Amino acid sequence: MQEPAQIVVDHISHLYRPPRGREVLALDAVSLEVRRSEFIALLGPSGCGKSTLLYLIGGFLPVEKGDIRIDGKAVAGPGPDRGIVFQHFALFPWKTVRGNVLYGLERQGMPKAEREKRAMEYIELVGLHGFEDSYPSQLSGGMKQRAAIARTLAFDPKILLMDEPFGALDAQTRGLMQMELLRIWQRTPKTVIFVTHDVQEAVLLSDRVAVMTARPGRIKTIVDTKFDKNDPDIFKNKFFVEKVDEIWNLVKDEAIKAQGKRSA
Amino acid sequence: MIKTLIRYLPLLILALVWEMAARFEWVSTTALPPLSDVVRAWIELMVDGELLRNSASSLYRISGGLGLSIVVGTILGIGMAWWKPVNVLLAPIVEVFYPVPKSALIPVTVIWLGFGDGSKILLIFLGCMVPVTIGAFNGARASEQVMVWSARSMGASKLRVLWDVVMPGAMPELLNGIRTALALSFILLVSSELIVAQKGFGYLIGSLGAGGSYDAMYAVVLTVAFLGFAADRAYLEIVRRTLAWRSVA
Numbered sequence: 001m002q003e004p005a006q007i008v009v010d011h012i013s014h015l016y017r018p019p020r021g022r023e024v025l026a027l028d029a030v031s032l033e034v035r036r037s038e039f040i041a042l043l044g045p046s047g048c049g050k051s052t053l054l055y056l057i058g059g060f061l062p063v064e065k066g067d068i069r070i071d072g073k074a075v076a077g078p079g080p081d082r083g084i085v086f087q088h089f090a091l092f093p094w095k096t097v098r099g100n101v102l103y104g105l106e107r108q109g110m111p112k113a114e115r116e117k118r119a120m121e122y123i124e125l126v127g128l129h130g131f132e133d134s135y136p137s138q139l140s141g142g143m144k145q146r147a148a149i150a151r152t153l154a155f156d157p158k159i160l161l162m163d164e165p166f167g168a169l170d171a172q173t174r175g176l177m178q179m180e181l182l183r184i185w186q187r188t189p190k191t192v193i194f195v196t197h198d199v200q201e202a203v204l205l206s207d208r209v210a211v212m213t214a215r216p217g218r219i220k221t222i223v224d225t226k227f228d229k230n231d232p233d234i235f236k237n238k239f240f241v242e243k244v245d246e247i248w249n250l251v252k253d254e255a256i257k258a259q260g261k262r263s264a
Numbered sequence: 265m266i267k268t269l270i271r272y273l274p275l276l277i278l279a280l281v282w283e284m285a286a287r288f289e290w291v292s293t294t295a296l297p298p299l300s301d302v303v304r305a306w307i308e309l310m311v312d313g314e315l316l317r318n319s320a321s322s323l324y325r326i327s328g329g330l331g332l333s334i335v336v337g338t339i340l341g342i343g344m345a346w347w348k349p350v351n352v353l354l355a356p357i358v359e360v361f362y363p364v365p366k367s368a369l370i371p372v373t374v375i376w377l378g379f380g381d382g383s384k385i386l387l388i389f390l391g392c393m394v395p396v397t398i399g400a401f402n403g404a405r406a407s408e409q410v411m412v413w414s415a416r417s418m419g420a421s422k423l424r425v426l427w428d429v430v431m432p433g434a435m436p437e438l439l440n441g442i443r444t445a446l447a448l449s450f451i452l453l454v455s456s457e458l459i460v461a462q463k464g465f466g467y468l469i470g471s472l473g474a475g476g477s478y479d480a481m482y483a484v485v486l487t488v489a490f491l492g493f494a495a496d497r498a499y500l501e502i503v504r505r506t507l508a509w510r511s512v513a
Contacts, residue, residue, distance in 0.1 A: 060413045078416040090410035094432045094509045103428075104418035135509045155418055 004072075005033035006191055007057065007159065012066035014052055026052045028216035029066070037189040041202035041209045041225075043251060045258035049217030050195045051163050057193065058084050058161050070159070080108060083157030087164040089148045091136040097123060097147045098132040104155035122154040123147075125184065142173035149181070153188065160192045166201070178204055182229055199251060203243045204234065211250045214258040223247055297479040306483035314468070315487065322453055322464040325381055329388025330449045334442055337393040341400025341438070342430060345407075358397060366391035366448070370456045384456050384464070391452045392445035399441020403434025436510065439503045446499055450492045 009032040016026040026049040034040050042050040055061045057068055059078040068075045070082070083104075091100050098119055105115035123132050126146040136144055145165060152160065165181075166174040182205060185192060196202050202209045207226040210219050223246060227239050234240055279299055285291050286298035309315040343350040344358075369390060373383040407430045415425045457466025465488045472481040504511070 080419040082417060084417050086410045090414045107419035
């Protein structure tokens with residue numbers, strides 16, 4: 001018998017209320033199941049509600065209609081079982097890299113000696129050794145995101161929520177960070193929900209890609225993208241190329257629809 | 265050191281011109297006694313303890329009023345940014361109170377608390393609270409949602425987030441507001457003491473002027489000016505250290 005899903009999203013609808021103007025239906029009866037240690041990408045055009053879905057799972061936004069359960073328990077607010085990494089890092093600028101990584105461990109009440117050791121381990125894991133006493137303002141974008149990832153991994157959440165984490169980085173850094181994330185994920189397998197609008201990135205990293213429709217966001221299809229990600233020539237890999245093509249065709253119509261709505 | 269000297273050279277020139285203007289009687293010495301006389305008067309005021317006695321009571325009033333305004337203003341400002349009901353309740357009051365010339369409240373505070381320290385402390389407190397509240401409010405309101413969410417997901421309670429994320433995030437704006445308050449506190453102190461007081465810098469300036477001891481009066485004016493300047497410099501140094509994380513890049 002198959003293990004029950006770790007994360008169950010059950011007919012979630014969500015209204016977005018802008019500070020002014022009319023409210024919009026951001027998510028329309030979205031259902032999704034994510035298995036333990038699975039890497040799933042939420043892919044869709046901008047404004048399709050993929051980040052909103054992530055924030056709902058994170059417990060940052062209140063569930064209004066539908067149901068989200070993690071290990072059978074309904075989500076009621078944020079918690080350290082779900083770590084999050086944001087596009088713009090969200091590091092505390094008044095803390096050093098070490099201070100940032102220590103923060104979650106302090107909140108968990110970990111003894112001092114242990115948390116110092118743990119923080120250094122994760123700073124090393126993301127390749128920031130030697131920068132532990134730097135402030136975020138002294139780091140490049142890629143290094144900031146490494147620090148943010150170390151901060152989130154250090155308190156050992158079961159689930160990693162990533163909101164376009166490499167979207168603010170230049171192309172080379174992004175490529176490196178994708179490889180790095182894959183390496184880290186293979187070493188410390190966690191359930192990952194990864195929001196992106198980059199088809200290649202989604203196929204490269206995830207086991208499954210959930211393609212979302214333009215607003216109101218629904219899940220259009222889920223594409224299986226599990227294959228050996230350690231292929232050094234992965235970008236020329238036939239399976240990779242086919243999947244990118246398949247998903248691109250799925251997402252293209254939605255992107256065009258989203259564009260049309262915006263210019264209308 | 266030499267740089268600092270060069271920087272303040274214009275002040276030295278001004279002092280020289282002052283001395284010469286009075287010595288050669290380009291202006292009436294009643295209006296402008298020679299700087300050297302002012303210095304002599306200053307030493308006399310120090311020796312007989314008059315200046316120190318009055319300084320002590322002025323500094324007590326300033327630290328009391330300013331200290332209270334920092335504590336209360338910070339709480340109010342962050343409260344307004346963080347809880348809608350507090351904002352609804354306080355925003356119109358702050359808005360209306362903001363443009364009131366605080367010196368207009370001098371008689372009011374005297375009616376309430378008399379001629380002593382209480383009325384001065386209350387006046388400074390009321391006046392200084394406004395820039396502190398506004399600074400704290402603007403700073404706290406700008407706190408980034410994603411930073412708050414990050415802290416919450418790491419297990420911080422809502423109250424903890426206020427202390428760990430909102431406070432430090434509000435700090436640059438808050439410290440700016442406090443600097444304005446610091447300058448304002450000297451203005452309110454001296455003007456209230458000039459009008460009704462039995463001691464303090466303002467009282468001393470007023471009574472020396474009324475008695476015709478203009479050199480001594482100038483000595484007190486210069487003392488207040490110097491204290492205001494020194495307080496601002498010291499404050500900027502505190503700010504520089506508190507916000508070290510901002511300037512490291």
